[in-house]
Amino acid sequence: MASSFFLILAESSINREKNKLFSFPGFSFSDAVMDQLQQIGEVLGNLKVLMVFKDEIHINQRQCRLLSDAYNIAFEGIIEEMQLNLKFDEKNTKWSALENPLRELHRVMKEGKQYIKNCLEPKDFWAKAISLNHNTDCVNFHLHNLLSCISIVYEAIENAGEISGCDHEEINKKRLIHSKKYDQDWLDQKLFQIKYGKRYLVSQELSSRLDSVTKEDRWNLSEAISERKRSSKHENQLAEIVLSPKGKLFPVSILVGSKDYFVRRRLSTGRKYKEIHWLGESFVLGHFIGDVEPLLEDISLSSSISHPNVMHYMYAFCDEEKKECFLVMELMNKDLASYIKEICCTRRRIPFPLIVAVDIMLQVAIGMEYLHSRQIYHGDLNPSNILVKTRNSSHDGYLHIKIAEFSLSSGKKLKGSTGYERIWYAPEVLMEESTSKYSEKADVYSFGMICFELLTGKVPFEDDHLQGDKTSRNVRAGERPLFPFPSPRCLTSLTKRCWQAEPAQRPSFTSVVRVLRYIKRFLIMNMDNNLLDLPCPAVDYFEIDMKLSKKFIETARVSDIPFQMFCYRVIERERCSLYLKEKSSDSGSEGTSTYGDDSGFNMMIHDDSFVSPLPLRRSSSQMCLDVGSKSSPRKIDKKAVKQSGQTPKGRTKRPPPLLNLRGRSLNLKSNSQLTPPATMTPGRRRISGHKSDSELA
Incomplete structure (x- = not known):
C-alpha cells in the first residue's frame, strides 16, 4: 500500500x-x-x-x-x-x-x-x-x-x-534592454543583490x-541527541563522539567493539589504509603504529576542516597501551593518478572530455582555495594525493574530487623523493631542497602540472625520461612539458600561468577558481563544437579578473558566485563591443546602431538563426589551439583533421582522435622557438622562454 x-x-x-x-x-x-x-x-x-x-x-x-x-x-x-x-x-x-x-x-x-x-x-x-x-x-x-x-x-x-x-525595431529594443542590464553601474554587490538577487538566488x-x-x-542535531533516549552504553558513546569538539581522541574500543564492525579489504600496503564497515556504512580507516603525540597537531588540523573537496579526519581513536592510532575518513574510489592510468589507452589519449577535465580542475582549485584561506599549504600536491569518486550512475564521466595528504607537521624532505615526485615541485622548492619554500605559489605551480596531465593524459616529462637530479636541474633551468597536440588556448594559457618560474607571476587559487568557473561557462555555451572547431574566447579572463579583483570580497562565499560571473560578463561585453567598434572603424564601415551602447553586438546577430553575440574567433591552431610541436601550426592542424576523419568544418559531439605525436619538453631559456603567435599583443614583454608564455595576458 x-x-x-x-x-x-x-x-x-x-x-x-x-x-x-x-x-x-x-x-x-x-x-x-x-x-x-x-x-x-x-x-x-x-x-x-x-x-x-x-x-x-x-x-x-x-x-x-x-x-x-x-x-x-x-x-x-x-x-x-x-x-x-x-x-x-x-x-x-x-x-x-x-x-x-x-x-x-x-x-x-x-x-x-x-x-x-x-x-x-x-x-x-x-x-x-x-x-x-x-x-x-x-x-x-x-x-x-x-x-x-x-x-x-x-x-x-x-x-x-x-x-x-521578426520585428527589427523590437529586436533592437531587446538588445538595448540587455545592454543596459550589463551597465558598469551594476558592478556593486549591494546594488546587484537589490536588483537581481531574487532571479539569481542571492x-x-x-x-x-x-x-x-x-x-x-x-x-x-545536538538538541535531538540531547533529548534522545539512549538504551545502551554504546549509544552514549556514539552521542559523545558526535557532540564532542572536533579532533578529540576516543578509546579504540568504541570503534572495534561495535557489533557490526569489520574490515572489508586493505586499500594500501605502505600507507596502511583499510576499508571498514561500521554502523552500516563503509569508511576508510587509517591505522598508524607509534607514538600518537606527533600526530595530534595534524589530527586537530584535519578534523577541523569541513569542505566537499578536501579529505578530513571524521573521527580519531587511539590505543595508548599499544601506541596505535585509528583515523576514520570518507571512502573514495581511488586516486587521480591511478584513475587516469586506468582509463587512458592507445585509443583514448585524453582521459576526460574537456568539460569534465575543467570541472576536475575547478574542484581541485576550490579545495586548495579553501586550504589556503586557512593558511594551510599542501607542499605535495600531485594526482596521487587527489582522491576521486564517481558522482552518479549516468556514465557522463563527472567525478567528485577530494584533496588529501596535506599536513602541518609531516616534515616532507626532497632528498629521498623520486623523479616522479620531483616533477610536481616548484623550482624554488627544488632549489632549497627543503620545506622552507612551501607556499601558496608552490601549490599553484603543482596545480599547473596537474592541469597538463588532465588535458593531455600524459605525466609531465614522461617522454623525456627525466630522473632524480636531472629533473630538478632541468625544471630549475626553466624546462616545462610541451603540449603534444592542440589544446584550447584558454586552458593552456591558464596552465602556463600557474607554472611560471617566478612565484609572484603565478595567480592565486582565488583567481584561478573564478577564471575556471567562467571557462566552464564558456565550454557549456559552446559544447557542440569539437576540439578543432571550438571558438576562442574573445577576451583574456585573467585580464578581466585583474580588473575586477578589488570589487570581490577576499574570502568569497557561495552566494557571491552570481555577482562574480555577472561582473565578468559586464567587462567581457564591454571589451567585445570596443573590439568590434575598432574593427569596424579600421575597415571603414560605419557599423553603428541607433541604440549606441551595444552597437558592436548588433553586427554579430542574424535574424534567422542564433549566433553568439560575442565576436568569438573561430578556431585554428594559430589562434585558439596551443600546439606543442616544432611543426608549423597549419601542418599540425591538417594532421589532426586528417586523423579525425573530418573536414575542418566537420563537427561532432565527441572530440576527434588526437595527434599521435610524442610529447617533448621545451627549454624556457632557449630562443630557437620563440616565434610570436598571430594573436600576440604588440609590445608585450616576454616573461620566460617558453614558446607560448608570451601569449599570456
Missing part, C-alpha cells in the same frame, strides 16, 4: 510540473530543448515527492529544504524568463543556445535530488549522525553548482531572446539561509 501511494504521489507531482512547464500550445517532446525541460520537470516532481516526507529527515533537514526551495525558485524564474523573452514557434530555429545550459542544469539538479534522497533514507539514526554530521555538500557543492549554472542559463535565454521575433533572505543553514542543522 505504501509503495502504491508513493507511485501515485510521484506521478501526480511530475504531471503538475509538466503542466506548469509546458503551457505552450502545440508542445512536442521531440525538441531537444523541450526534452531537457521535461527531464528537469521530472527531477523536480520526484523532489517534491521526497519533500512531502521532510519531517522524516532527521539529519540536515534545513539544508535539504533550502536546496529544494532553491531548485524550485530557480526553475520558476527560468520558465518566467522563457515565456517573457521567447516565442514557442521559434523553438526549432532560435532556442538551440538553451540546450547545453539546460542539460547542465538537469545534471546539477539530479545530483541534488540524490543528496536529499540519501538524507531521507531510513537508516539507523546513529549511522546517519556519524556520517552526515560534518557534511557540507549541500551549500559548498550542490548550491555552488546551482548558482554557477543559473547564470549560464539566463545568459542563454537572453542570447536567444535578442533574436526572437536575495537577502536566501543569502542569509545559505550562511546559517549548516550551523542550524548542527545545533538541531
